[in-house]
Amino acid sequence: MMVSQAEVMSDSRDDNEECPVVDIGRLEKRYSGWSIFGRKPIDALRGVDLQAGGGDVFGLLGPNGAGKTTLIKVLLGVVKPTSGTAKLFGKPVESVEARRRVGYLPESLRIDRHHTARSALHYYGRLSGMETQVIKRRTDELLDIVGLGNRDRESVSRFSKGMYQRLGLAQALMHDPDLLILDEPTDGLDPVGRNEVRRVIETLRDQGKTIFLNSHILQEVEMVCTRVAILSKGKIRGIGTVRELSQRLASEIVVFELGVPEELDGTDLMQRAASQLKVEKDHLTWRPIAAGVIDFTASLPGRDQLDQMVDLLRAEGVSILRLEKKQPSLEELFMQLVDDSAGDNAEEQP
């Protein structure tokens, strides 16, 4: 795939073999906003540091307005950073050499209505500097991969959202890039389509490609990403594998199966635990699972609190039928990290 392109780039790849594919250091981006009351600048990125190496499937997570899109725009050279560095393959992101090795699937792809899938791929291939013969061969391969092989000569004006996404993925892969930046790649796809995209990503990962994935679907990120960065209010709140992130979390999640006396219910138990252990009520949940038996989950900051919780339960006459320490899900990690950043609001308006 993309032999000629790859050959052309071999030298530069060798030169930058040791460089991270994505290297962002202390990146800041301030948009100058204006209103009738005067200037009102907005800090979209506030000192972001991030590296991604070859073969990484890097998930970028964050709530709306966290700065994900700005970060991607910076990586694509669309937006110029206010300060800090952003490099791809060791070269500044705005350089043509860096962008030659990048494939991008935008969130809401727009392809001119006069195109068919085939002509669109030809156009974007030419934009990437590919030769016509290579484009032709690549087009056949990619249309089959994304499932548009039988609709390649149909006007894109008749395409559904999902078909657009497939075509967008194909164009991003057209020039066999070393770094793929996928913005909501499964948006609009049916489950089968999502599964296909996941398989494509896994295949690319196995080929050593670096994939930068921006998605709201946390389960999907959890499934395919080797590393994750959680961005909130322009800052990286956590970065690493899901396991690394969960290990870094201050709290442990402990699930109890409790036999509860008749005069005591889960709510009473939760209030007493919260007051004695000085734990937020939000970190404690319960649900009945049988008569006199409840499932009680607590997010506890440390081993001492777990011991105190056991002591409290025993003191209340509760039988501990089962105790299990649980690995937090990505969603739980995400929520916790985002919640922890809530206090940064004051910094948002410099």
Next chain:
Amino acid sequence: MIPYLAVIGDSFRAAYASRVLWIAFVAIWILLAALAPIGFRQEYTTDFRSQDFYNGTRLKAMLAQGTVDESLVDQPLGRIASALPEELSRQLRRVGEGDEVRIFYRVFADALNACLDDESWYSKEAWSDTLQFRELRELDALEGPLEESIRRRRARLRIEAALPGVFEARSSQSIRLRYAGNDFPARFATDKSQFLTLVNQYVLPVIIQWLMGFVLVFLGILVTASMIPEMLQPGSLHLLLSKPVSRSLLLISKFFGGCTFVLLCVTQLVVGLFFIAWLRLDIWNPRLLWCIPVSVFLFAVFYSVSTLAGLIWRSSILAIGITCIFGSLCLVVGVIGGLFDSFVTRPDGVRNLQLAGQTLIGSTRGGGLSYWDEQEKVWSEIVEGNPLGMDRIIPPVALNESTVFTARIRGGRFNPFGSGASDLLVMKSESNWVGEPSLRLPTSTTDIFLSGDQLFALNAGELSAASVEEVLAEVSERSEVEEATDEGTNQLGENDENGQGSGAKGWLQKLSTMMGGVTEGFSTVLPKNIALTPPRSLIVDPEGSYLVLYTRGRLIRFVPSNDADKLWSIESEKLVEGEVAKKSWLAISGDVILLVREDLPILAFDSKTLESRASLDMPDKLSPLLLEGMPNGRGFLFVASDGLVRRIQIKEGENDLQLLQPFGPDEIECILVDHKSDQAYIVHNVDRIDTYDLTEMKLMKRRSPSLSSWRFLDAYVISPLRFIVPQTGELGETIEAIISGESAKTILDGPDAGEIVRYQLLRPITSCAMFILVMLITSCYYFSTRDF
């Protein structure tokens, strides 16, 4: 380059996918289909039309004389008059009796056309004394029954010979337009080459200007205005910018891609017109294809505005709106510039210059007369010019350092006859050049010359002369009469009672004056069979020993004779090949006479024998504007339509003309060669004067008048504004110049002939190119530095 070519190629595909493009295509095909059946055929020029009459008053007077004068019964005039319809004869009889009768040209045309069918009025003996044109002699020599068209042509020429000085010179062949095999009712009294010039210089440029300058540009902007805002949509722009392309080049590619819409439409239209002109009108004009890039260039001016507006506001509606406002601005600036040209700059242009001693006197395009005030460095008005005025100033001639002759023809700007006869004005330095009336000039006088002790007046059909002594005496006489009667109301150059005296002079004098004949004090100079209808040119020897005339293909040298009638006689004559209807210029230097005609080679003749000496092809795309002879046989000063002055020399000892490189200033208005001082006064850039020493061809003195407030405004506000705002309207002139292959065109601006006006080629192209460049650089800078 691959990515950028891909962007341009994609624009072609986008254009082809546009419904508007296909609607435009269909409209173009319908237009071309409608034009395709047009054709033409050539035929002899036979029938008279109203436009053929150069001197209608003379026609009326001559026919009236032929009607009432019994002595002319067997003369051509009487025979033609007798063949006219009864109603017209009755009217002419009334004219002959002194009544004012208005007769329309079409009545004369119909009557004379009827004469073409029945030649009973013709008599070989009667016509033996008339002017015999070469074509008429050839047709008279034909024997046996003639074709109808040839017979009618011969009849027309016989009528023209009987009525000299009445008709415009017309080509022998006319063009009749056809549509789908049917003749158009109207004829073009032009030969094929003139018809081709007409089509190339006026018809095709007008079609292309209107269709491309307005319709396609506006349509193009409507269609392409959305291209840039659509490119800026996030899903499209971010993908494009993620590719290994330069932002600036991407935008420029999009810009050129946007021009494809107009390119596709214009190409079809121009190629279609090219084939119609070639296959149907026999006009092979590949220059027409240059209209494709010029039209796209014109569109690019507006599209560059649309591009920048689309980039800044990301809205196609705003882009269209801003472009329309810009178009309106161009139009307004163009109109204001045109108004300043017409009413401020152009009327000040010095059209003729005369030197009286040390004083330069110039007549202007606006009908004014001024002298150069050396102390104040300004042109001081003698007669105030008026851009909207209809008066004409006869080019002044200097008798000596204190006396200049001229005349002001009321209403004579476009009509050679004006509102009647005008007085010759004698201007004297001691009275601050204020003119005093002298002899009445013959009607329709266009030029006056001084030759020896005589003043020559050239009018529509006559060259007449009066003695200078009598001219000056008349001034004194009139002054005395005025003082005696204390009237003092006869203003300079004004006529009394339509230029006629009281009825006491009788109708014959009246008729004579109406015919453009001599007035009191003047006498005819040339034999009566010499036609002086334009185009013509005349040089008069200042010493009064000869004059040379070129008219209707004849170059004739006249010398004074001692006959009782004092008519000058022909000393030598030369027939010159070429179209007789072309405008011509004559000049003499040493023993060489130079004849320059439009689109024809420059010819040199011996000044005495009129034998051909040399010829020189007119440089490509140049039309003659002025010709002046230099003293001592040093050659000629020739001004061409590029506004530059060149020397023409005859190589020493060889019969070979040589056109030297231009020298001196540009934008030449007129030249005065002073033989006494061997200097040339070159008027350029409206009213500046450069004086050149002709022996060393060196600049001696430069006179630049201080500007009036309006001229100042034009020079420092309007002109810069016209440079900054692209003059898209003037690109129409570029298209005209390209299609016609000429650098100038002739416009009607005077009674003698049209004035040749240079095409503005460099200014609109430079102005538009600079504007496009500035807009693209601004757009690229904005696109490259802006976050999207």
